[in-house]
Amino acid sequence: xxxxxxxxxxxxxxxxxxxxxxxxxxxxxxxxxxxxxxxxxxxxxxxxxxxxxxxxxxxxxxxxxxxxxxxxxxxxxxxxxxxxxxxxxxxxxxxxxxxxxxxxxxxxxxxxxxxxxxxxxxxxxxxxxxxxxxxxxxxxxxxxxxxxxxxxxxxxxxxxxxxxxxxxxxxxxxxxxxxxxxxxxxxxxxxxxxxxxxxxxxxxxxxxxxxxxxxxxxxxxxxxxxxxxxxxxxxxxxxxxxxxxxxxxxxxxxxxxxxxxxxxxxxxxxxxxxxxxxxxxxxxxxxxxxxxxxxxxxxxxxxxxxxxxxxxxxxxxxxxxxxxxxxxxxxxxxxxxxxxxxxxxxxxxxxxxxxxxxxxxxxxxxxxxxxxxxxxxxxxxxxxxxxxxxxxxxxxxxxxxxxxxxxxxxxxxxxxxxxxxxxxxxxxxxxxxxxxxxxxxxxxxxxxxxxxxxxxxxxxxxxxxxxxxxxxxxxxxxxxxxxxxxxxxxxxxxxxxxxxxxxxxxxxxxxxxxxxxxxxxxxxxxxxxxxxxxxxxxxxxxxxxxxxxxxxxxxxxxxxxxxxxxxxxxxxxxxxxxxxxxxxxxxxxxxx
Amino acid sequence: xxxxxxxxxxxxxxxxxxxxxxxxxxxxxxxxxxxxxxxxxxxxxxxxxxxxxxxxxxxxxxxxxxxxxxxxxxxxxxxxxxxxxxxxxxxxxxxxxxxxxxxxxxxxxxxxxxxxxxxxxxxxxxxxxxxxxxxxxxxxxxxxxxxxxxxxxxxxxxxxxxxxxxxxxxxxxxxxxxxxxxxxxxxxxxxxxxxxxxxxxxxxx
Ligand SMILES: Cc1ncc(C[n+]2csc(CCOP(=O)(O)OP(=O)(O)O)c2C)c(N)n1
Numbered sequence: 001x002x003x004x005x006x007x008x009x010x011x012x013x014x015x016x017x018x019x020x021x022x023x024x025x026x027x028x029x030x031x032x033x034x035x036x037x038x039x040x041x042x043x044x045x046x047x048x049x050x051x052x053x054x055x056x057x058x059x060x061x062x063x064x065x066x067x068x069x070x071x072x073x074x075x076x077x078x079x080x081x082x083x084x085x086x087x088x089x090x091x092x093x094x095x096x097x098x099x100x101x102x103x104x105x106x107x108x109x110x111x112x113x114x115x116x117x118x119x120x121x122x123x124x125x126x127x128x129x130x131x132x133x134x135x136x137x138x139x140x141x142x143x144x145x146x147x148x149x150x151x152x153x154x155x156x157x158x159x160x161x162x163x164x165x166x167x168x169x170x171x172x173x174x175x176x177x178x179x180x181x182x183x184x185x186x187x188x189x190x191x192x193x194x195x196x197x198x199x200x201x202x203x204x205x206x207x208x209x210x211x212x213x214x215x216x217x218x219x220x221x222x223x224x225x226x227x228x229x230x231x232x233x234x235x236x237x238x239x240x241x242x243x244x245x246x247x248x249x250x251x252x253x254x255x256x257x258x259x260x261x262x263x264x265x266x267x268x269x270x271x272x273x274x275x276x277x278x279x280x281x282x283x284x285x286x287x288x289x290x291x292x293x294x295x296x297x298x299x300x301x302x303x304x305x306x307x308x309x310x311x312x313x314x315x316x317x318x319x320x321x322x323x324x325x326x327x328x329x330x331x332x333x334x335x336x337x338x339x340x341x342x343x344x345x346x347x348x349x350x351x352x353x354x355x356x357x358x359x360x361x362x363x364x365x366x367x368x369x370x371x372x373x374x375x376x377x378x379x380x381x382x383x384x385x386x387x388x389x390x391x392x393x394x395x396x397x398x399x400x401x402x403x404x405x406x407x408x409x410x411x412x413x414x415x416x417x418x419x420x421x422x423x424x425x426x427x428x429x430x431x432x433x434x435x436x437x438x439x440x441x442x443x444x445x446x447x448x449x450x451x452x453x454x455x456x457x458x459x460x461x462x463x464x465x466x467x468x469x470x471x472x473x474x475x476x477x478x479x480x481x482x483x484x485x486x487x488x489x490x491x492x493x494x495x496x497x498x499x500x501x502x503x504x505x506x507x508x509x510x511x512x513x514x515x516x517x518x519x520x521x522x523x524x525x526x527x528x529x530x531x532x533x534x535x536x537x538x539x540x541x542x543x544x545x546x547x548x549x550x551x552x553x554x555x556x557x558x559x560x561x562x563x564x565x566x567x568x569x570x571x572x573x574x575x576x577x578x579x580x581x582x583x584x585x586x587x588x589x590x591x592x
Numbered sequence: 593x594x595x596x597x598x599x600x601x602x603x604x605x606x607x608x609x610x611x612x613x614x615x616x617x618x619x620x621x622x623x624x625x626x627x628x629x630x631x632x633x634x635x636x637x638x639x640x641x642x643x644x645x646x647x648x649x650x651x652x653x654x655x656x657x658x659x660x661x662x663x664x665x666x667x668x669x670x671x672x673x674x675x676x677x678x679x680x681x682x683x684x685x686x687x688x689x690x691x692x693x694x695x696x697x698x699x700x701x702x703x704x705x706x707x708x709x710x711x712x713x714x715x716x717x718x719x720x721x722x723x724x725x726x727x728x729x730x731x732x733x734x735x736x737x738x739x740x741x742x743x744x745x746x747x748x749x750x751x752x753x754x755x756x757x758x759x760x761x762x763x764x765x766x767x768x769x770x771x772x773x774x775x776x777x778x779x780x781x782x783x784x785x786x787x788x789x790x791x792x793x794x795x796x797x
Contacts (some may be wrong), residue, residue, distance in 0.1 A: 098709075144629060146630075146633065149630070149634055149637055150637060150641055151631065153684070154684040157630070158736070174684065206684065207685075208626075208687050208777070209684060307603070315599055315600075315601060315602075315603045316599050316600065316601060317599075318599065318603075320599065330681050330682065331678050331681070332675065332678035332681075333677050334678075335603070335604075335671065335674070335675075336603075337603050337674055338603035339599070339602075339603050339604040339671075559751065
């Protein structure tokens with residue numbers, strides 16, 4: 001929800017002056033490809049992540065003389081999409097990835113689908129065979145529009161050199177405005193090579209695109225009355241709070257009216273986890289106290305969440321006693337999974353302000369707050385810390401958190417390590433938790449760390465990865481070395497795709513089919529081969545020192561952290577289970 | 593004051609006093625869409641990937657060269673219909689969507705080819721259903737009929753005695769009755785239809 005793309009930057013006079021200047025200092029657009037680049041420039045694009053190839057070459061060629069935009073060549077297009085996606089998460093503005101036609105475009109698809117599930121602002125530019133060849137199974141032809149339709153907010157097949165610049169502007173604006181998401185422009189080579197003198201305008205959404213702003217006052221009124229009357233209120237803060245830049249409003253609202261706040265996985269960081277009112281993270285591997293609060297609340301103000309099944313568990317048992325007020329910018333999310341008693345369609349920031357203005361009094365919930373505190377004491381996140389090795393992964397996460405500033409950005413792959421990085425790091429700032437939520441894409445972490453670091457060079461960036469996840473996209477380390485990025489990848493190495501193994505042990509009678517990876521490389525050595533610093537840690541005594549070594553190193557480091565392979569993620573609500581019935585350990589799981 | 597009872601699988605609270613189950617309903621959605629390549633694929637893809645049950649989908653031009661109208665007959669429980677409508681509205685090339693009232697003017701056209709051995713009898717059935725003969729030969733007779741679903745189904749039953757060789761149905765075309773617009777171009781910044789619906793829900797109780 002950056003305002004960059006939508007708000008005319010200056011008043012008309014200076015805009016005119018700018019235009020005059022542009023004409024003298026920059027050459028006017030002559031080809032479709034130059035119009036594409038001009039559109040990116042209009043959108044203030046800083047970085048492009050991509051891999052070149054035949055059909056996209058004209059666009060790359062047009063970038064040759066543009067030094068204000070930096071193209072980061074990635075090892076694989078999936079890496080380009082994830083890096084751009086993470087850039088979008090951290091900055092709030094669309095990240096840009098690009099690829100050639102055919103395999104280049106299909107390699108982007110995982111990253112685009114990932115962005116789509118998480119409503120991340122992303123734009124993909126794909127080369128395409130010349131228009132005359134389309135439909136003939138030409139070399140490297142794929143129906144990119146068809147393939148990406150289900151996983152984009154919108155995609156456009158560019159038809160004309162005269163309009164291609166505005167197509168890119170439109171894709172940019174649509175990725176950014178309303179509910180954010182990925183957009184794609186497919187660029188046939190004849191269009192990008194074609195002549196045009198059409199300078200694209202400011203990025204603009206189509207005039208029929210009008211995302212809702214304020215929620216209906218009548219419903220706001222009804223919702224605040226119910227909230228004021230509630231005995232056991234909670235706020236459930238989803239990713240939409242962060243995407244909608246509504247964290248300040250939400251924090252203020254919760255503090256003013258003393259309402260406990262639970263965050264979803266994408267909502268992590270929307271509310272500081274170290275505050276008394278924080279009830280932590282909810283869902284399958286959320287905290288017991290958060291899940292208990294959900295199960296016992298009588299009024300839930302849910303903001304910017306889509307009630308994903310990993311959050312709700314069994315819908316029939318989700319927040320059974322609660323009236324739900326659901327704030328979302330996308331009307332289609334209202335009552336999609338859980339019926340909203342108070343549907344509040346609008347922009348999170350504005351709607352929270354509306355609620356704040358209308359709320360007559362804080363709910364009288366002292367008893368409830370005490371109960372919540374009691375649950376926090378009774379069900380803290382906990383793991384056994386034996387004196388002896390192997391190292392518990394949770395310890396590594398906690399230690400890293402302890403040694404780094406609060407605004408450190410944490411990226412994660414998908415699996416157990418992701419859950420530990422989520423549970424055992426204390427998040428206090430939005431846009432510091434960067435992972436693949438909805439799609440659950442292994443391999444997200446390394447390219448994401450690259451995108452995150454470029455987006456916020458002043459911040460520390462650490463990626464927690466699994467050995468399995470690292471093997472999927474670890475080659476992007478070469479990019480981090482080339483760009484000399486100060487990032488650390490901590491591979492929580494359990495020689496297994498641990499999350500799958502955990503499920504096999506829990507639900508498949510321990511039949512560990514294809515989940516153990518005794519054949520993995522030594523990640524510290526692999527890192528060195530890429531030119532990064534490679535570190536390995538096996539002893540508790542060395543953890544702190546190793547982390548510091550990685551942090552101090554000028555360039556990327558990989559820590560191969562040899563962890564207890566038998567460690568599992570708890571608490572756990574079994575898939576489709578009741579949130580109130582979470583297992584704290586293996587024995588519990590059997591009883592559920 | 594606070595709700596009682598659990599939710600059902602659809603996430604809807606089961607009101608002990610009301611119907612717990614939502615039976616499928618048949619309804620017609622009319623959508624104005626931008627005339628651009630791929631819209632039909634986008635809309636049909638949307639319906640299939642979200643598992644909305646389409647009975648028929650027709651698309652054609654309108655008086656505005658830039659817009660086409662899609663008429664979609666679907667059968668879904670009420671929450672599914674609302675969700676289909678909202679998902680449709682969300683598509684960028686979709687300009688507006690309306691669910692038509694049951695009394696909307698709706699017609700389907702069918703062309704069927706029957707065996708031609710009993711031309712007089714075929715002619716009688718065709719007249720009975722206000723049909724038109726399009727082609728007649730010694731072996732086959734091809735007729736056209738228009739009407740609502742019930743009439744067409746009845747007619748098809750009636751022709752079955754002659755042996756139907758082939759038939760084609762167009763799916764529904766429909767417009768709202770009277771002055772009510774079927775689906776109009778949205779004015780910028782109008783409140784979303786969802787909020788309007790919700791207002792009613794809240795003020796009703
Ligand atoms: C691309 C992809 N393939 C398969 C899966 C299924 N999967 C989910 S978690 C997981 C295990 C991940 O293993 P690893 O990265 O080593 O992390 P760990 O669970 O051991 O911490 C697998 C295979 C997935 N999420 N993504």
